[in-house]
Amino acid sequence: MTTSPFPILIIVVPLISAFFIPIIGWWRRGLCYPLVIVALSISVLSSIFILHMVVEQGTIHYYLGNWDPPWGIEYVIDHLNAFVAIIVSVISLIIAISSRRSVERELPEKIVYFYCLFLLQVTGLLGIVVTGDMFNLYVFLEIASLAGYALIAIGEDGAPFASFNYMIYGTIGACFYLLGVGYLYVTTGSLNMADLSKILPDLYHSKVVLMAFAFFIVGVGLKMALFPMHVWLPDAYTYAPSAVSALVAPLMTKVGAYVMIRIIFTVFGPNFSMELIPATTILCWVAAMAILFGCILALGQTDLKRMLAYVLIAEVGYIALGVGLANKAGLTGAILHILNDALMMACLFLVVGAIMYKGGLRNIHQFKCLHRKMPITMAAFTVAALSVIGIPPTCGFFSKWYLVLGAIDANRWLFVAILLIGSLISAILFFRVIENIYFEPADYAHNGGEHGEIAIDEAPLSMLIPILITTAGILLLGILSGKIVSIIIQFAVPAGL
Amino acid sequence: MELILSKYNYWIYIVLMMIGFYAMIGKRNLVKKLVGMNIFQTAIILYFISTGAKRGATIPIVEHGHGEAMQAIHAAHYANPLPHVLMLTTIVVMVSTFGVALALIIMIYRRYRTLEEDEILELRK
Numbered sequence: 001m002t003t004s005p006f007p008i009l010i011i012v013v014p015l016i017s018a019f020f021i022p023i024i025g026w027w028r029r030g031l032c033y034p035l036v037i038v039a040l041s042i043s044v045l046s047s048i049f050i051l052h053m054v055v056e057q058g059t060i061h062y063y064l065g066n067w068d069p070p071w072g073i074e075y076v077i078d079h080l081n082a083f084v085a086i087i088v089s090v091i092s093l094i095i096a097i098s099s100r101r102s103v104e105r106e107l108p109e110k111i112v113y114f115y116c117l118f119l120l121q122v123t124g125l126l127g128i129v130v131t132g133d134m135f136n137l138y139v140f141l142e143i144a145s146l147a148g149y150a151l152i153a154i155g156e157d158g159a160p161f162a163s164f165n166y167m168i169y170g171t172i173g174a175c176f177y178l179l180g181v182g183y184l185y186v187t188t189g190s191l192n193m194a195d196l197s198k199i200l201p202d203l204y205h206s207k208v209v210l211m212a213f214a215f216f217i218v219g220v221g222l223k224m225a226l227f228p229m230h231v232w233l234p235d236a237y238t239y240a241p242s243a244v245s246a247l248v249a250p251l252m253t254k255v256g257a258y259v260m261i262r263i264i265f266t267v268f269g270p271n272f273s274m275e276l277i278p279a280t281t282i283l284c285w286v287a288a289m290a291i292l293f294g295c296i297l298a299l300g301q302t303d304l305k306r307m308l309a310y311v312l313i314a315e316v317g318y319i320a321l322g323v324g325l326a327n328k329a330g331l332t333g334a335i336l337h338i339l340n341d342a343l344m345m346a347c348l349f350l351v352v353g354a355i356m357y358k359g360g361l362r363n364i365h366q367f368k369c370l371h372r373k374m375p376i377t378m379a380a381f382t383v384a385a386l387s388v389i390g391i392p393p394t395c396g397f398f399s400k401w402y403l404v405l406g407a408i409d410a411n412r413w414l415f416v417a418i419l420l421i422g423s424l425i426s427a428i429l430f431f432r433v434i435e436n437i438y439f440e441p442a443d444y445a446h447n448g449g450e451h452g453e454i455a456i457d458e459a460p461l462s463m464l465i466p467i468l469i470t471t472a473g474i475l476l477l478g479i480l481s482g483k484i485v486s487i488i489i490q491f492a493v494p495a496g497l
Numbered sequence: 498m499e500l501i502l503s504k505y506n507y508w509i510y511i512v513l514m515m516i517g518f519y520a521m522i523g524k525r526n527l528v529k530k531l532v533g534m535n536i537f538q539t540a541i542i543l544y545f546i547s548t549g550a551k552r553g554a555t556i557p558i559v560e561h562g563h564g565e566a567m568q569a570i571h572a573a574h575y576a577n578p579l580p581h582v583l584m585l586t587t588i589v590v591m592v593s594t595f596g597v598a599l600a601l602i603i604m605i606y607r608r609y610r611t612l613e614e615d616e617i618l619e620l621r622k
Contacts, residue, residue: 135583142590149597153604160604161617167598168521171534175541178587182541185580186548
């Protein structure tokens with residue numbers, strides 16, 4: 001067992017910076033942005049360092065206030081944690097870099113508060129990932145959600161109402177989670193995840209434990225927008241400012257998926273979730289519905305941002321399907337998809353942000369001939385779209401490959417079919433957009449010739465570089481995915497599957 | 498009947514929670530939804546607090562601490578402090594949720610001049 005101060009550093013640096021930002025912003029507004037970048041860079045560095053330590057030495061523990069685990073709060077970092085922590089910190093750093101111009105344009109009065117909330121959101125997400133304590137997880141869940149409600153509400157016209165709806169659903173989710181914690185505490189007297197996983201096997205037949213499990217799954221399902229509980233998502237992510245949807249969309253749902261994996265496989269153990277109750281089977285069906293409905297509803301949208309929100313619901317379905325299959329290949333696919341999907345969604349939402357920044361366009365029929373004006377951005381969009389569809393050199397292919405393998409291993413051919421149908425529908429979805437961008441002739445008659453056209457050129461460098469980094473990431477991680485699986489993910493999959 | 502009387506605190510929490518849940522889902526007025534949310538959260542606080550309570554127990558402070566001869570301590574004589582501590586944190590979370598919600602309601606009212614959900618949906622078409 002190794003102890004190290006780095007787990008706490010990942011969280012404390014953004015948290016303290018979030019408090020300093022209003023003070024510094026009051027003095028010099030221009031200093032907020034560098035402070036955010038520095039704070040997030042420290043988080044990224046310490047999470048990379050931690051991943052390295054975990055790969056070398058195994059699980060890392062940190063005791064808050066030096067209280068021993070079952071009594072005090074403990075931060076535990078194993079392969080799964082470290083992996084997700086890196087995704088969260090790197091993606092949020094990339095989004096922070098690109099947010100500068102669009103925030104200056106969209107929210108000129110609120111830069112200081114925007115960055116304060118931004119850091120609080122990242123703190124919450126990272127906290128959910130590193131903590132090893134059930135109640136502590138609830139607190140971080142609420143920190144992330146509260147910052148999210150506020151960030152979404154500063155968007156365009158419909159944003160406050162969408163954010164209010166999100167808040168009602170989010171609060172129900174968090175309260176169900178809290179009730180689950182309460183039920184577990186009443187039966188076991190412990191809040192520590194590792195401790196719970198030791199005590200719970202004797203109590204698997206208790207009805208209270210069963211109820212706790214149900215509350216956890218529904219609560220986390222609401223937070224990660226799993227299919228029947230997704231109603232808040234499209235509105236909230238469509239009306240949010242573009243920098244916010246680029247931050248929240250890739251990360252919040254993925255962190256929810258991480259919590260679900262933790263609860264199903266670490267706290268309760270595969271025995272309980274697979275054999276005693278058919279939880280994973282139900283999860284599979286729900287996920288299959290999520291994939292189909294997400295893709296089909298996305299087909300009906302002409303607003304690109306809204307379409308991506310529905311695609312996101314389908315992507316959550318892919319992860320949940322991998323979790324529900326509950327075999328080695330399926331879970332590998334799910335964990336790999338957390339990474340890939342975070343990258344793809346970050347890239348797509350960044351592109352949407354760049355298009356909106358430059359031309360204020362969001363309807364896909366307005367994108368005609370956009371490749372002449374923004375060639376690099378559009379190329380990045382195409383790569384990310386191919387990755388969502390699952391074309392081989394991109395990383396999206398490999399996670400879907402593992403998911404299909406998992407479905408075959410579990411002998412569930414219907415789910416193989418659903419995975420393929422989902423890919424086909426997303427091919428239609430994205431080729432519709434790509435066709436508009438590359439092949440449709442520009443509609444000159446419509447906007448009165450050359451002069452009526454909106455003047456658009458390539459996005460500014462501070463937006464272009466993050467887009468290029470994520471695009472390179474999509475291609476590179478596709479090539480390296482075998483290595484990622486063999487170094488990290490195969491240890492993250494719980495033993496005995 | 499026995500089941501209801503012996504565990505009446507849990508029944509009260511379930512009834513309160515369902516009232517709150519109904520108001521959050523079923524009511525059309527945003528302020529009513531918010532009141533429902535508060536009832537819902539308070540029910541959960543009541544549940545946690547009642548799990549920590551014991552009949553005839555005292556506050557969890559051990560009198561003969563350091564330096565004194567150790568006495569046998571019976572856990573049954575002391576109330577469990579942990580649920581209360583957890584609820585202090587939860588109350589903070591709930592107050593801030595309430596604050597954010599009120600701020601959102603003010604923003605919505607300024608924009609639409611109404612707080613009825615169906616009227617807002619009508620206006621947004």
